[in-house]
Amino acid sequence: MQELSKQEIELLRILQLNARFDITDLTERLNMSRTSVYDRIKKLENEGYIKDYVAIIDPKKVGLNFTVIINVSLNSQRLELVEEFSRQVAALDEVVEGYVTGGIFDYVLKVVVKDPEAFNDFIRKLSDIPNISKVQSSFVMSYIKQSTKLHF
Structure with a gap:
């Protein structure tokens, strides 16, 4: 470019x-x-500078009141297992953001659902995906900043 x-x-x-x-x-x-x-x-x-045009929806207005940040570690780093995990997680509607990370955890996921019960249902789906060794969840109490604006 x-x-x-x-x-x-x-x-x-x-x-x-x-x-x-x-x-x-x-x-x-x-x-x-x-x-x-x-x-x-x-x-x-x-050229891919503009990826999409979207409306940013207030999750609470549509009944999605429960946001969770999930850290995931995998048992194996074999390429095919990592790619399969990524593919399956990307297909889960509740995951609104997902990152492959370096450090203690292999992935960070942002999940938005209706309530703790819906989150429990999501965890059951997540746990069906093979190769997970550890999952750690942090429940969002309030937002201090949410932005899609990049500074360049």
Whole structure:
């Protein structure tokens, strides 16, 4: 990928704050024509800078009141077992974020469910996945920061 122009960087900064952009506002803020703005957006999408456009939903408004951070260690680090674990975890709807990590644990998962009972159901599903040696859960009491904004 080639280096981004100043206008493209500013366009990314604007879009990450509000992807429901007003094209007139963008043309004025970036001092570009409508066609140029649309072309830049299409380029940024095609090159993978913009992955998706989404609405950020308040989980509590839809009845998902229980967030848990789960650390997982695996028994074996054999590539095929790690890939299989990753594939199965990614297929679980309750997992909203998942990371392969270095250090004490192999994975960190963020799980959002309705309540402790739903979390217990999730743990049963998780425990059916082979190769898990240890699971440690931390229950989120409150949020101090939630953001999708990247600083670049």
